[in-house]
Amino acid sequence: MEKLIIEKALSNGATDCAIISVKTILEKLTPPILDGYPQKLSYLSNPKRMNINSFFNGAKSILICIYQYWNNEKNYENKLSNISDPYEFLKSKGYRVEFIKSINKKKYRISRYALVDEYHKKIMENLEKTLDDLKLEIKGLDGKIFVDSSPVFEKKLAAIAGLGFQGRNTLLINPEYGSYIFIGGIALSIDAEYIIPQLGEIKCGECNLCERMCPTAALKDYKLLPSKCISFWTTHNNGNDIPPEIINSSSYIFGCDICQEFCPYNTKAKKAERTIF
Numbered sequence: 001m002e003k004l005i006i007e008k009a010l011s012n013g014a015t016d017c018a019i020i021s022v023k024t025i026l027e028k029l030t031p032p033i034l035d036g037y038p039q040k041l042s043y044l045s046n047p048k049r050m051n052i053n054s055f056f057n058g059a060k061s062i063l064i065c066i067y068q069y070w071n072n073e074k075n076y077e078n079k080l081s082n083i084s085d086p087y088e089f090l091k092s093k094g095y096r097v098e099f100i101k102s103i104n105k106k107k108y109r110i111s112r113y114a115l116v117d118e119y120h121k122k123i124m125e126n127l128e129k130t131l132d133d134l135k136l137e138i139k140g141l142d143g144k145i146f147v148d149s150s151p152v153f154e155k156k157l158a159a160i161a162g163l164g165f166q167g168r169n170t171l172l173i174n175p176e177y178g179s180y181i182f183i184g185g186i187a188l189s190i191d192a193e194y195i196i197p198q199l200g201e202i203k204c205g206e207c208n209l210c211e212r213m214c215p216t217a218a219l220k221d222y223k224l225l226p227s228k229c230i231s232f233w234t235t236h237n238n239g240n241d242i243p244p245e246i247i248n249s250s251s252y253i254f255g256c257d258i259c260q261e262f263c264p265y266n267t268k269a270k271k272a273e274r275t276i277f
């Protein structure tokens, strides 16, 4: 059954995927460390997030998928130069970016994830198709889809599933495909498990390029301080009351990829054979 589930997810376009049982989640999922997090992110400490059954009552396992959205063959500068008005561009994708009107930068940058198609919608549609396919094949199967805005610790679950590790920049890094990846999945009503074996100790090691290159010193010891992070201020906080030293510290006006741009796992990332982006 695991083979069938994995095959369906891959044939629908996931770059890679795995399945973890709820038993394994209960054994391995650890709560996040949120020292110094602003009130705005306090929802992350809700204990319900630790229990997948709070998300989908009757969950026995989860299928977790990654989708590569950027690789070294895509030309970032080209994509950016095709945008005539960053405010209109981001607004058309549903982002709340009123604050951008007051930023006056001749040269600006936007996170790569915002340059691709609206990802929540696209991943939801992809996983809905996979769930429908599975319902046809496996009698009695039910499920509920999650994306990165759902009350699920998707990065931690993906790491438990063997789809990568959380790097010093706090992001999920897949050893083959890097960190320009979206995560989504389906909580399933059936008991199943297919964890990808970890290939030895592939982690950050002595590298700390992301910490060194972060223009605001927002990274320290595998932790992120949101109050110093350009990405937090320009995306999660909708740019409200953005400190001038944060917006002046780089060219980024929406999101920030600096701690990914220098990561050796991204500079050497393989282009995915499959993805929906």
Ligand code: SF4
Pocket: 169, 213, 214, 215, 216, 217, 218, 219, 224, 228, 229, 230, 231, 232, 255, 256, 257, 258, 259, 260
């Ligand atoms: S997103 Fe930018 S500001 Fe935030 S930690 Fe990474 S490099 Fe630093």
Ligand code: SF4
Pocket: 167, 168, 169, 170, 173, 203, 204, 207, 208, 209, 210, 211, 259, 262, 263, 264, 265
């Ligand atoms: S830049 Fe280096 S330290 Fe940072 S996440 Fe990548 S490998 Fe880890």
